[in-house]
Amino acid sequence: MPDQQNVTTGGQQMKEAVATEQASAFDPVDCFKQMILARTINDILKTRKTQGKFDFYIGCAGHEAIAGVIAALRPDDWLTQYYRDLAGWLWRTRDPYAPIRGAYARETDPMTSGRNLSEQFSSRRFHILPYFAEIAALAPFCAGVAFAFKREQTGQLVSFHCGDGGVATNDFNVLYRAATVHQLPVIMVVEENGWAITFGGKQWGGSVVEWARGGGAHAVEMDGTDAVALYEATLPLAEHARTKGPVLLHLKMGLLDPHSSSTDIYAYRDRAEINKTKEARDPITNTGRRLLQMGLLTEAEIERMKKEARAQVTQIDEQVQGEPLPSGDRLLEHVYSWPKEPTVEPTGAPKTMTMLDAINDALVEIARRDPGFFVYGQDVGGPRGGVFGATQSLVKEFPERAISSPLNEQLIFGIAAGASMADGRARCGEIQFVDYHQSMAQTARLAAAIEYQSFGDWNCPVLMRMKSGSGGGGPVSGSGAGGGGMGHSHAGEHWFTDIPGMITLCPSTPYDAKGLLIEASRTESPVIFLERGRLYRSVAPRDAQGNVIGPVADLWQVPGGYYTVPMRQARRIRIGSGFLTGAIVTWGIMMLEAAIAAANVVAQHGGSFDIVDLRTLMPFDQETISAALREANRVVVVTEEPDYANYGRYVHSWIVQHHFEDMDMPAAFICGKGNVPSVPYDGPEEMAFYPTSKDIEAVLINFATA
Numbered sequence: 001m002p003d004q005q006n007v008t009t010g011g012q013q014m015k016e017a018v019a020t021e022q023a024s025a026f027d028p029v030d031c032f033k034q035m036i037l038a039r040t041i042n043d044i045l046k047t048r049k050t051q052g053k054f055d056f057y058i059g060c061a062g063h064e065a066i067a068g069v070i071a072a073l074r075p076d077d078w079l080t081q082y083y084r085d086l087a088g089w090l091w092r093t094r095d096p097y098a099p100i101r102g103a104y105a106r107e108t109d110p111m112t113s114g115r116n117l118s119e120q121f122s123s124r125r126f127h128i129l130p131y132f133a134e135i136a137a138l139a140p141f142c143a144g145v146a147f148a149f150k151r152e153q154t155g156q157l158v159s160f161h162c163g164d165g166g167v168a169t170n171d172f173n174v175l176y177r178a179a180t181v182h183q184l185p186v187i188m189v190v191e192e193n194g195w196a197i198t199f200g201g202k203q204w205g206g207s208v209v210e211w212a213r214g215g216g217a218h219a220v221e222m223d224g225t226d227a228v229a230l231y232e233a234t235l236p237l238a239e240h241a242r243t244k245g246p247v248l249l250h251l252k253m254g255l256l257d258p259h260s261s262s263t264d265i266y267a268y269r270d271r272a273e274i275n276k277t278k279e280a281r282d283p284i285t286n287t288g289r290r291l292l293q294m295g296l297l298t299e300a301e302i303e304r305m306k307k308e309a310r311a312q313v314t315q316i317d318e319q320v321q322g323e324p325l326p327s328g329d330r331l332l333e334h335v336y337s338w339p340k341e342p343t344v345e346p347t348g349a350p351k352t353m354t355m356l357d358a359i360n361d362a363l364v365e366i367a368r369r370d371p372g373f374f375v376y377g378q379d380v381g382g383p384r385g386g387v388f389g390a391t392q393s394l395v396k397e398f399p400e401r402a403i404s405s406p407l408n409e410q411l412i413f414g415i416a417a418g419a420s421m422a423d424g425r426a427r428c429g430e431i432q433f434v435d436y437h438q439s440m441a442q443t444a445r446l447a448a449a450i451e452y453q454s455f456g457d458w459n460c461p462v463l464m465r466m467k468s469g470s471g472g473g474g475p476v477s478g479s480g481a482g483g484g485g486m487g488h489s490h491a492g493e494h495w496f497t498d499i500p501g502m503i504t505l506c507p508s509t510p511y512d513a514k515g516l517l518i519e520a521s522r523t524e525s526p527v528i529f530l531e532r533g534r535l536y537r538s539v540a541p542r543d544a545q546g547n548v549i550g551p552v553a554d555l556w557q558v559p560g561g562y563y564t565v566p567m568r569q570a571r572r573i574r575i576g577s578g579f580l581t582g583a584i585v586t587w588g589i590m591m592l593e594a595a596i597a598a599a600n601v602v603a604q605h606g607g608s609f610d611i612v613d614l615r616t617l618m619p620f621d622q623e624t625i626s627a628a629l630r631e632a633n634r635v636v637v638v639t640e641e642p643d644y645a646n647y648g649r650y651v652h653s654w655i656v657q658h659h660f661e662d663m664d665m666p667a668a669f670i671c672g673k674g675n676v677p678s679v680p681y682d683g684p685e686e687m688a689f690y691p692t693s694k695d696i697e698a699v700l701i702n703f704a705t706a
């Protein structure tokens with residue numbers, strides 16, 4: 001056991017203490033002591049909340065026996081602990097300071113340094129995944145952690161905990177599906193207390209245990225108020241999860257307090273039911289009775305333990321109240337983690353390549369250097385390498401690292417994200433079309449919050465690739481409508497660029513696609529990598545006279561081997577050699593349209609244009625935009641998104657806000673021509689929607705002739 005005194009003297013020391021040998025030496029009296037400590041913390045914090053010392057408290061009373069479940073696990077097994085699992089936290093970490101520091105939102109809180117609500121348990125050191133307020137939202141991540149454990153044959157398991165309400169969430173169902181499909185080392189612990197805030201109705205039809213068995217999990221239902229019985233029951237279940245596959249443990253508990261400090265218990269529960277629950281389902285009473293029967297404790301000893309806990313928690317509470325609040329100055333800390341290694345310059349011989357070839361190359365290069373790297377997604381392990389063939393080379397060179405998934409985008413995200421957290425390195429998920437990101441949206445948003453919420457304790461270096469934009473090959477102006485149609489043609493950037501903590505990339509050339517994808521595998525922040533479908537097989541663009549546009553065409557020359565292109569750096573491409581007439585800020589397929597337009601206008605009117613190809617859409621490279629605008633004094637932002645609340649509008653607005661004085665005419669804006677839900681399939685409507693080089697030319701001629 002870690003020394004309780006050392007562990008509790010400060011957040012840093014707590015992090016340095018290692019929980020060892022917990023599972024091997026179960027002491028029921030010690031477990032009971034942690035349960036009493038949890039109840040005592042609960043009761044004191046409830047009082048402090050009513051005294052107005054902090055804003056919110058959610059308690060553990062009725063769930064303390066969960067310590068018996070945690071005690072049966074190995075210290076290197078990973079956990080999620082939901083907000084009622086304080087006794088489980090205490091068993092694993094021996095840190096009663098943390099929950100009190102969390103309640104007072106003190107800087108010293110080792111879980112989130114005051115950033116998250118209290119009882120949102122989190123500790124990388126103790127393998128407790130960072131809890132989200134969104135009920136059961138950690139479930140898809142748990143699937144990924146367990147997936148990594150199984151792949152690496154570590155012998156560890158993941159124990160996921162939620163209330164009965166949690167079972168109804170999509171997230172829980174994703175974990176259940178992933179765990180049963182892949183037979184993962186997972187225990188899903190359902191702590192049923194019969195309530196979900198004030199709702200006491202059904203969260204599932206029939207029996208949750210039968211349901212779990214139907215899909216191939218081993219499932220058990222039992223009383224959840226006797227910690228010793230829970231310990232004994234969990235030991236073989238943990239062994240089952242480790243060696244055979246998923247387990248669902250359905251525990252019948254009782255909620256002794258209101259849902260939270262914001263709820264009046266008598267407004268929704270009657271006194272008789274509350275009293276009956278307290279009499280029959282109090283884990284302190286039930287586990288205490290068991291220890292009396294076992295002859296391990298006397299009534300007097302239990303009373304003494306309660307008194308000692310009260311004195312200990314009172315002292316901690318006083319100390320913590322004197323600890324500092326975080327400073328507002330640190331507001332922007334721990335939003336992103338960028339690669340720490342220097343840029344790797346290319347050394348391999350260049351070859352003309354499509355973007356699809358470049359992506360294939362990049363995935364193989366990453367896999368060569370990182371034996372744990374894999375790509376997980378629909379069809380990606382098939383001989384074609386996914387529906388677009390992006391993993392074909394990976395399938396050939398490392399067939400076991402291109403893994404086909406069930407059809408569930410949230411599950412794909414969860415597996416890649418959780419595995420990346422377990423391994424501390426990028427694990428890649430592939431979504432066939434960005435349009436289908438929708439089921440994974442919550443999981444993606446939360447992945448981006450992990451570093452911030454845990455104040456840098458945790459990271460989620462997941463790398464998600466997805467095809468975006470319409471089909472067809474090459475620029476719209478050169479090849480016509482692509483026929484992507486509804487559900488296959490969204491650009492998608494606005495879905496991700498509004499998520500702080502998420503890096504969104506969108507390369508427009510094969511050279512950048514390869515280097516950026518490799519670079520994305522080195523970051524500790526989550527990355528969305530948008531691959532424009534029209535660019536997959538596109539050749540370098542040509543102007544109206546059929547001439548190759550040199551500075552752009554060069555980027556179809558892709559070096560062999562490993563190299564990186566830094567993120568957060570836009571690329572400035574000069575078209576023409578005369579006087580700088582204007583700048584075009586763009587990305588993706590519209591970079592090609594912009595190059596064609598610029599080359600055509602330069603051929604007719606002379607001058608030159610700067611294309612600022614953003615490449616990293618968020619956080620974008622403000623310095624390069626600023627430098628280009630201060631020289632060009634005229635700018636157009638070009639995006640293929642429909643004219644709604646889109647990302648391009650944000651870039652345009654940023655330019656107007658920061659460079660109004662530098663402009664000698666209003667910043668222009670070009671986007672999709674309709675406020676349509678999705679781009680139509682039929683050619684005429686599709687062509688009517690997309691901006692092309694002709695639209696850009698009209699603006700550039702204005703720049704050149706005004």
Ligand SMILES: Cc1ncc(C[n+]2csc(CCOP(=O)(O)OP(=O)(O)O)c2C)c(N)n1
Pocket residue numbers: 084133134135162163164165166167193194195196197259
């Ligand atoms: C996804 C989501 N929806 C709604 C809420 C609001 N909410 C907070 S706690 C809670 C009830 C959860 O019930 P249950 O899982 O049974 O746990 P209990 O609090 O009863 O122990 C709800 C609905 C939330 N936090 N997350």
